Amino acid sequence: MQQGAKAAGTPPADIDAYIAGFDxxxxxxxxxxxxxxRKAAPAAVEAxxxxxxxxxxxxNLVHFAAAKKHIGFYPAPSGVAAFEKELAGYVTSKGAIQFPLEEKLxxxxxxxxxxxRVKEEAEKAKG
Structure with missing residues (x-):
């Protein structure tokens, strides 16, 4: 499943390197x-x-990552709470969602x- 820099213990420098560490x-x-x-938040910067x-x-707007049996998506607690009904079939916690690898994303x-989250952050920026 995973190879490259992260498997060797060196954190990936960017998203390209992170993704390249998987097959x-x-x-x-x-x-x-x-x-x-990217399409949902075109003004967001990758890091x-x-x-x-x-x-x-x-x-930080959102994070995502691969785990052994799922793709983790981290939209902050508000992102999970706002979509509680739609997320009912997934494992969630305060700010995290698990999308199982055996299911369609x-x-x-x-x-x-x-x-x-983009709208929420824009409202926070306004004060």
């Missing part, structure tokens, strides 16, 4: 998450934070959550 279906899912987030691919609008839902 096959996991790599494809990470690329799909990245593309979906690495907490060892995970991150999108920022001045502050809900990319439309991911985009909705990202757009919610």
């Amino acid at each position: 096959g279906e996991v790599k494809a899912r990470l690329e799909a998450m990245r593309d979906t987030i 690495m934070a907490y060892g995970m691919p991150t999108f920022k609008l001045k502050r 809900p990319l439309t839902l991911v985009a909705k959550i990202v757009k919610f």
